Amino acid sequence: MPARLRALFRFQESGLLLVILALGALLTAFAGTVRTPVFERAADGTRARVYTTDAAGERVPLTIEKNKFLNVQNLAQLAKDTSFIAIMAVGMALVIISGGIDLTVGSIYALASVAGALVLRHFGAEGPAATSPVLGIFLGTGACLGVATLCGLASGSLIVALRVHPFIITLGGMAIYRGIAFVVTEGQSIGSFPAAFREFVRCEVGDGLGVVPLATMIVVLFVGWIFLSRLAAGRRIYAIGGNELAARFSGIRVERVKLGVYVISGLCAGIAALLSIGYYGAATSGDGQGYELNVIAAAVVGGASLTGGRGSALGVVLGALIIQMISSGIVILGINQNYSQIIIGSVVIFAVVLDNLNTWLAKRRLTAAA
Amino acid sequence: MPFLEFRQITKRFPGVLALDNVSLTVERGTCHALIGENGAGKSTLGKILAGVYTADSGQILIGGRPVAPTTPLAARELGIAMVHQELAFCPNLSVAENLCLGDLPRRRGFIDRSALRARARALLAAVGADIDPDIPIGTLSTGREQLVQIAAAVGTGAQIIVMDEPTSSLSAAETADLFRLVRELKARGLTLIYVSHRLEELFALCDHITVLRDGRHIATEAIASTTPARVVTQMIGRELRAHTPAHLTRELGPVRLSATALTSPGHFTNIPLSVRAGEIVGLAGIVGAGRSEVVQALFGLDPAVTGEVRVNDRPLALGSIEQALAAGLGLVPEDRKRQGLVLGLNCRENTALAALPLLTRFGFVRRAAEATLTARYAMRLRVKTPSMEAITAGLSGGNQQKIALAKWLARDCDVLLIDEPTRGVDVGAKAEIYQLLDELACEGKALLVVSSELPELIGLCRRILVMRQGALAGELPHAAFSEAALMQLMAGLPAAA
Structure with a gap:
């Protein structure tokens, strides 16, 4: 095998790509087909059904047969659903590589959604400041991302200052942030945003492909990848996760780096929250319930090691995609929804066992080469 | 049978x-x-x-x-x-x-x-x-x-x-x-x-x-x-010959590191020391005498330490690794697996870890500069590794120790504090490390070496300070070196006539 090709096979995410391709092929093969109506975009931008006349001469909607998995709508939906989790998973990757854990992301997602929604409602069509929607969008974005960053800063500061295990601090933070969101909203759903905001986040190209969440995810992935692989700050995260004491002895400001990863993780949750309120047009304190576990699962499936020092941005995004493919696969294959948690839980365990096996095989290969 | x-x-x-x-x-x-x-x-x-x-x-x-x-x-x-x-x-x-x-x-x-x-x-x-x-x-x-x-x-x-x-x-x-x-x-x-x-x-x-x-x-x-x-x-597999380090014949430079009344409650009291450019000073003592604690305190790892430390004739704020690094100090710690290396990172990343601020532009690691610098020191130390991309955990103890040293050479410190330079290192690598420390002294670095192996200190140093129960028990000039004299100071016995 040529050296370049071998290098590609050693590329650490290639295994995840193979899994994704295999999953895609399986879903395509077993999904079966569905007849969907054909739409046409009129000159004024509205979508309308296309009609035809059948054998009996009656006017009926034109339909075409599509694979249930491998069709543009489904893939667009998959991409969108993956984006939210994947964006948070990139932040989580940083935390996990540093040897920590962040259970607050789901709650930060809810609190940031609520904060952004409250500001956006103020500037919405029914709000008192309906005349300046652009200012509202900026302030709403700022509130959403600002609150998320502050939450990350708060967890990070407590972890560093109190020297308590991040599991404990973020377990507490998880309840506190969601509690704040609940108190602020009194359990009500917050909606009615400036129309321009929703239109921007929901803008589609082609046949229903929502590009904003996907593009945001790609940007976050790219920034995360550069951060971890090219920046000194990223190297420091790996060093701290690998051996905190040696990192300290090398003059790395361990506390500062640790604080940083929780801030970034909070910010990522804020970005996901901003997209979600734009997409769904409302926020409640119950949003993002259980997301922390999906995000951690994505990171772990994507090869981030909970003992620290190992993982990559691309890996966790692919991990998020695998988890999302499985949960949407359950719907497509018509498996009873009630089984989805059991299946995803098993996949997480299986992925980690597989990863351990792979590490063991690599070690054995090295031995055999000697 | x-x-x-x-x-x-x-x-x-x-x-x-x-x-x-x-x-x-x-x-x-x-x-x-x-x-x-x-x-x-x-x-x-x-x-x-x-x-x-x-x-x-x-x-x-x-x-x-x-x-x-x-x-x-x-x-x-x-x-x-x-x-x-x-x-x-x-x-x-x-x-x-x-x-x-x-x-x-x-x-x-x-x-x-x-x-x-x-x-x-x-x-x-x-x-x-x-x-x-x-x-x-x-x-x-x-x-x-x-x-x-x-x-x-x-x-x-x-x-x-x-x-x-x-x-x-x-x-x-x-x-x-x-x-x-x-x-x-x-x-x-x-x-x-x-x-x-x-x-x-x-x-x-x-x-x-x-x-x-x-x-x-x-x-x-x-x-x-x-x-x-x-x-x-x-x-x-070859003859080993004893040799006298070359640095002993060189002129000493200005004082690089000096400390007066260095005290850390419960560890050591009132330690004076000074190391000049081109000098290797040994720090002897039995385990628990406070040797490692002194070098760690100099490197800013002890928040409780008091006293006056000057590096290159400028006062050093104690208790901060950042200050120690900025002043030009480096520490090769006693326990390379726990304190010296991130074993899961590769040789290049470990070698560059302390020098990272010097290899960074706008937050980005300059990859070409990193590769050149780390390869140069790995070569100088004759690190035996399949490649600089190999995980450090896979190297033998001697080669790991060389990486732990290379890390501080890459940082180009004026003063190197070296705690147990050859612990768990084989004879061949030991000789190479001694040769390197000698070369460093000849280049004008100031070295403070802590060791439990007396022959090592005797073969390497120009002066040896002896600690006992957290205090300075004495100092031996090169002419007075002998294992017996060192042991007497370490054990607190009056020097033999």
């Missing part, structure tokens, strides 16, 4: 053939030394016997019968026990609980505390160890913990005890106690496999000696029919 026989043992690890067809025999009731450089395979052979590793091929025979110690438990049932270098117990449990962990005495399902204590006392008494069975094992010194390990081995009816570098972190008194115990066990008919670097103790203690080199069996001889010089030649 030999009591214990290894037949064509082969064992591979990632990147190395650790043992290559090794065959040897051991007589009953003897102390058999395994010696060799780091990576020679001596520890591996001991661990295969004790069931920690399993050989890829080959046979072990006890009394002519093939045995398979595939796990430590299986080995124990065959009467083989091992005394480890590293912690072998649960540090939070008591001595008694650790000793009986495999078979806790129970009464109606509850642990029988008095039976537990009695059994532990009996086990400890069998090796003459005076240790309270109720204290947590984590509070014992390494030497006393080893006694507990030996007690456990003898108590389980072990016929063969493998000791892996037992004296590497023992004080002189503890070492003497251990030797006495080894001789007594031998007299009781136990067979000991003694793995060590330290030639002098092998000649004092062992009956036979097996030399391994690069995983191959080189020689097995009776101690009486060989000499230390011959064994060294067998170990390294």
Whole structure:
């Protein structure tokens, strides 16, 4: 095998790509087909059904047969659903590589959604400041991302200052942030945003492909990848996760780096929250319930090691995609929804066992080469 | 028929053939030394016997019968026990609980505390160890913990005890106690496999000696029919000549590092020291005298330290690693696996870790500069690694130590604090490290070297400071160097006339 090709096979995410391709092929093969109506975009931008006349001469909607998995709508939906989790998973990757854990992301997602929604409602069509929607969008974005960053800063500061295990601090933070969101909203759903905001986040190209969440995810992935692989700050995260004491002895400001990863993780949750309120047009304190576990699962499936020092941005995004493919696969294959948690839980365990096996095989290969 | 026989043992690890067809025999009731450089395979052979590793091929025979110690438990049932270098117990449990962990005495399902204590006392008494069975094992010194390990081995009816570098972190008194115990066990008919670097103790203690080199069996001889010089030649495969470091003849430069009244409550008091450019100053003392604490305090790792420290004639704010680094200090710590290296990172990343701020532009690591710098120091130190991208955990101890040194050379410090420069390093790599330290001094660096090995300090330094119980006990100029003079200062005896 040529050296370049071998290098590609050693590329650490290639295994995840193979899994994704295999999953895609399986879903395509077993999904079966569905007849969907054909739409046409009129000159004024509205979508309308296309009609035809059948054998009996009656006017009926034109339909075409599509694979249930491998069709543009489904893939667009998959991409969108993956984006939210994947964006948070990139932040989580940083935390996990540093040897920590962040259970607050789901709650930060809810609190940031609520904060952004409250500001956006103020500037919405029914709000008192309906005349300046652009200012509202900026302030709403700022509130959403600002609150998320502050939450990350708060967890990070407590972890560093109190020297308590991040599991404990973020377990507490998880309840506190969601509690704040609940108190602020009194359990009500917050909606009615400036129309321009929703239109921007929901803008589609082609046949229903929502590009904003996907593009945001790609940007976050790219920034995360550069951060971890090219920046000194990223190297420091790996060093701290690998051996905190040696990192300290090398003059790395361990506390500062640790604080940083929780801030970034909070910010990522804020970005996901901003997209979600734009997409769904409302926020409640119950949003993002259980997301922390999906995000951690994505990171772990994507090869981030909970003992620290190992993982990559691309890996966790692919991990998020695998988890999302499985949960949407359950719907497509018509498996009873009630089984989805059991299946995803098993996949997480299986992925980690597989990863351990792979590490063991690599070690054995090295031995055999000697 | 030999009591214990290894037949064509082969064992591979990632990147190395650790043992290559090794065959040897051991007589009953003897102390058999395994010696060799780091990576020679001596520890591996001991661990295969004790069931920690399993050989890829080959046979072990006890009394002519093939045995398979595939796990430590299986080995124990065959009467083989091992005394480890590293912690072998649960540090939070008591001595008694650790000793009986495999078979806790129970009464109606509850642990029988008095039976537990009695059994532990009996086990400890069998090796003459005076240790309270109720204290947590984590509070014992390494030497006393080893006694507990030996007690456990003898108590389980072990016929063969493998000791892996037992004296590497023992004080002189503890070492003497251990030797006495080894001789007594031998007299009781136990067979000991003694793995060590330290030639002098092998000649004092062992009956036979097996030399391994690069995983191959080189020689097995009776101690009486060989000499230390011959064994060294067998170990390294070439003649080793003593040499005088070149830096001793050079002019000294200005004072690089000076400290007055350096005090850290509970560790050391009122330590003065100064190191000039081009000088290697040794810091001697028995374990616990406060040597490592002093260099760590200089490097900003001790928040409680007081006193005045000047680097390049500028005052240094104590208690901050950042300040120490900015002033031009570097510390090669005592324990490279815990403090010196991130073993999961590769050689390039470890070498660049301390120099990262110098290799960064707009937050980005300058990859070409990083590759050049790290490769240059790896080459200078002759690090043996398949590539700079290889994970550091896979290197031998000597090569890991070279990476730990290269890391601070890459940072280009004016003053290097080096704590145990050659701990767990083989003879060949040792000579290379001494050569390097000499070159650094000739280039005008100031070096403060802490070491437990007196010959190392004597062969390397221009001056030696001796610490005792947290205070400076004395200072020896090069002309007055001798092991006897150092030991007297270390032990607090009046200098011999």
